[in-house]
Every structure is written in structure tokens, then in C-alpha cells.
Amino acid sequence: MDIQFKAKDNTVMVDQIAIGGSHPVVVQSMTNTDTADIQSTVSQIDALAKAGSELVRITVNNAESAAAVGQIKDQLLAIKQNVPIIGDFHFNGHKLLSEYPDCAQALSKYRINPGNVGRGKKRDTQFATMIELACKYDKPVRIGVNWGSLDQALLAKLMDENSKLSSPKESIEIMQQAVIESALQSAQQAVDIGLAKNKIILSCKMSHVQDLVQVYSKLSTLSEYPLHLGLTEAGMGIKGIVGSTAALSILLQQGIGDTIRVSLTPEPGSDRSREVYVAQEILQSLNLRAFTPAVTACPGCGRTTSTFFQELAKQIHDYVRLKIPLWRTQYEGAEQLKIAVMGCVVNGPGESKLANIGISLPGNGEKPVAPVYEDGVKTVTLKGDSIATDFQALIEKYVTSHYTTKTKSD
Numbered sequence: 001m002d003i004q005f006k007a008k009d010n011t012v013m014v015d016q017i018a019i020g021g022s023h024p025v026v027v028q029s030m031t032n033t034d035t036a037d038i039q040s041t042v043s044q045i046d047a048l049a050k051a052g053s054e055l056v057r058i059t060v061n062n063a064e065s066a067a068a069v070g071q072i073k074d075q076l077l078a079i080k081q082n083v084p085i086i087g088d089f090h091f092n093g094h095k096l097l098s099e100y101p102d103c104a105q106a107l108s109k110y111r112i113n114p115g116n117v118g119r120g121k122k123r124d125t126q127f128a129t130m131i132e133l134a135c136k137y138d139k140p141v142r143i144g145v146n147w148g149s150l151d152q153a154l155l156a157k158l159m160d161e162n163s164k165l166s167s168p169k170e171s172i173e174i175m176q177q178a179v180i181e182s183a184l185q186s187a188q189q190a191v192d193i194g195l196a197k198n199k200i201i202l203s204c205k206m207s208h209v210q211d212l213v214q215v216y217s218k219l220s221t222l223s224e225y226p227l228h229l230g231l232t233e234a235g236m237g238i239k240g241i242v243g244s245t246a247a248l249s250i251l252l253q254q255g256i257g258d259t260i261r262v263s264l265t266p267e268p269g270s271d272r273s274r275e276v277y278v279a280q281e282i283l284q285s286l287n288l289r290a291f292t293p294a295v296t297a298c299p300g301c302g303r304t305t306s307t308f309f310q311e312l313a314k315q316i317h318d319y320v321r322l323k324i325p326l327w328r329t330q331y332e333g334a335e336q337l338k339i340a341v342m343g344c345v346v347n348g349p350g351e352s353k354l355a356n357i358g359i360s361l362p363g364n365g366e367k368p369v370a371p372v373y374e375d376g377v378k379t380v381t382l383k384g385d386s387i388a389t390d391f392q393a394l395i396e397k398y399v400t401s402h403y404t405t406k407t408k409s410d
Contacts, residue, residue, distance in 0.1 A: 020226030
């Protein structure tokens with residue numbers, strides 16, 4: 001069953017990317033380079049965009065990074081990379097945006113954390129400066145509250161009010177309330193300063209699944225602004241992937257969320273693009289978006305022969321990941337392709353017939369042949385040492401023969 005997008009008239013345009021309303025959920029990511037290192041930052045932005053990140057956020061934390069933003073944008077345009085770049089500001093954003101107009105102009109969106117724009121009387125003044133500059137340069141803003149850097153004055157106020165109640169709430173409830181109120185109050189303050197409502201996106205990031213679900217479930221009933229989802233500080237590897245998937249899936253299934261990021265801690269030497277792939281897989285698994293051909297593969301059991309089916313499944317998965325950027329530009333709907341790589345006769349033929357193209361490898365005691373099915377019909381039987389390359393060639397042939405070739409105007 002396809003999930004229906006929430007019908008809200010709250011679209012925010014970030015360059016040519018539409019966020020909110022009935023538009024598909026947008027995938028974004030963030031660099032971890034020193035932004036002042038222009039070449040490294042350009043390379044990582046380009047890699048993230050090619051992996052499928054539709055927005056890329058960069059850190060703007062000092063004069064050197066702010067001065068580099070304009071050059072980063074110019075270099076990206078020189079290599080024909082026009083992915084929108086978001087500036088992530090904390091503590092000194094009001095100064096950097098004021099003192100480096102090229103930075104303010106080059107960025108496609110600003111991310112402002114209400115808890116980190118200043119303390120006391122400075123908070124309102126410095127927040128106002130950033131919003132006024134967003135108005136001046138016609139830039140949208142994400143007001144991004146994070147419970148790790150929550151506005152302590154607001155939290156203290158709410159905690160004090162709660163302590164005076166005859167039946168005080170749990171402290172976690174007050175913290176959740178503070179996160180939501182910080183976002184909503186800051187959004188209203190931005191509107192009062194002059195920022196149009198269709199220039200505002202909200203986020204209220206938490207680091208625990210149930211907290212995130214509860215906060216966004218409440219926020220979605222109180223606000224019509226587009227919502228950015230993400231489990232902050234999700235962690236490394238399996239923990240980060242499972243936590244992010246659990247939290248985002250619950251919310252997305254309810255129609256909550258307009259743009260997402262999966263905040264994985266990279267393993268040493270790993271590809272930063274992994275967070276993009278995980279975000280895509282979440283949306284694709286929920287039938288919200290299609291990014292790359294889906295490869296169905298069995299987990300293996302005592303019936304499967306050696307590790308060949310595992311190796312083939314990985315080869316095919318890597319192959320379609322490599323080919324999809326080209327296929328997407330040449331063939332309409334190629335990302336919808338469904339492939340099956342199965343390891344024995346139990347479910348192999350059935351799953352292969354249900355895919356657009358599937359292969360059923362021989363298990364223990366089966367004949368050493370591998371039938372291939374296309375749209376439910378057996379077309380050929382592969383055998384020998386070239387099964388992997390032969391099957392890849394059949395996939396390529398299927399794509400070129402079954403999907404409409406795009407014209408240049410597409």
C-alpha cells in the first residue's frame with residue numbers, strides 16, 4: 001500500500017528543491033570537512049550529491065570558513081554541480097553573515113539553532129540580525145532546535161513553572177515541551193521580524209527514538225511549517241542505522257516529515273555517503289521514493305551452496321549502485337527496477353518471477369544451473385564461471401529495452 005503525503009500548503013523552495021506540501025520527502029546530508037579547506041569540501045559535497053543528497057549542509061563556524069563559501073560555490077558550479085548548500089551556524093552566525101556578504105549570498109539556506117545564538121539580551125538581537133540577513137538575501141531558514149543545546153533560559157522557566165504545579169510532570173516531558181516551544185516561538189519571532197512563513201522549516205532533534213517520535217508527533221499538530229527529521233547523534237554503524245530507521249519510519253508512516261538526514265558517526269576511513277544511502281533506503285522501503293533498483297536477496301541457509309549467492313548479490317547491488325546515476329539520466333523509471341538474487345529452489349523461482357528480472361542459483365543437491373526470469377517468464381539458463389557478468393549483461397539489456405529513453409528536454 002502506497003503511503004499518501006500530507007496535504008499541507010507549506011512549501012519552502014530551496015533553490016529548485018521543493019520541501020513540504022505534497023512534495024516528496026527530500027534527502028539531505030552534511031560534510032565533515034574543514035570548510036576552509038576548499039578543495040576537500042568541494043570534493044565531499046560533489047560526492048554526497050552524486051550519491052543522491054539533494055541538499056548538503058556545511059559548517060560555517062569562523063572567518064576562514066565563511067570566506068571560503070563563495071569560492072566553494074564557484075568551484076561547484078564550474079564542475080556543473082548545483083546542489084543547494086546550507087550554512088550551519090552556531091554562536092557567531094550573526095557576525096559571519098554580516099561580515100561576509102559573499103557567504104550570505106552563496107548559501108541556499110541558513111540553519112539557525114535558537115539555543116546557540118546568544119545568551120540573555122544578546123539572544124534576541126543576534127537572532128534578529130540573522131533573520132534580517134535572510135530577508136535581505138531572500139534565503140529560507142531552518143530553525144533547528146537540538147536538545148543537546150536547548151535554550152537554557154526557556155528550559156529553566158518551564159521547569160520552574162512545572163515545580164509549582166500540584167502534580168508536576170516528569171522532567172523529560174518538560175524538556176520535550178521546551179524543545180517544541182523553542183522552535184515555535186523562534187519561528188513566530190522570525191515572522192514578526194519580516195521573514196515570510198514560506199521561508200521557514202522547523203526541526204526538533206532528539207537523540208533517543210521515543211523522545212523524537214513524541215516530540216514530532218506533537219509538533220506536527222501545532223505547526224504547518226515543513227519539518228526536518230533526524231535522530232541527532234544517532235551513533236556508529238548498526239546502532240545509528242537501526243535507531244534512525246526506527247524513529248524516521250514511525251514518523252514518515254504517519255505522514256510526518258518533509259526532509260530527512262541520517263546522522264551517522266562515520267567509521268574510520270568510511271565513505272561519508274553512507275548516510276545518504278541509508279536515508280534513501282528508508283524512503284524506498286516505505287514506498288515513499290524510488291532511488292535505485294531494489295535487489296531482493298535471500299539470507300542463506302543450509303540449502304545454499306558456499307558463498308557464491310552472497311558474492312553475486314553484492315556484485316549486483318554494487319553494479320546497480322554504479323549504473324543508476326547514468327540510467328537515471330537516460331531512462332525514465334529505471335530506478336523502479338526490481339531484481340532478485342536467490343540461493344536455492346525453495347523461494348528462488350517464486351521471488352525471481354515476482355521481480356522484473358531475477359536469478360535462482362542452485363542450492364545443495366540441485367543441478368548446477370541458474371534460470372533467469374524476466375517479468376515472470378523464464379528466458380535463459382546460466383551456468384559456468386561467467387554467471388555474474390552474464391547476469392549483469394541481462395540486467396543492462398532489460399533496462400535499455402524496457403524503459404523509455406529520455407530526451408534532452410527531460
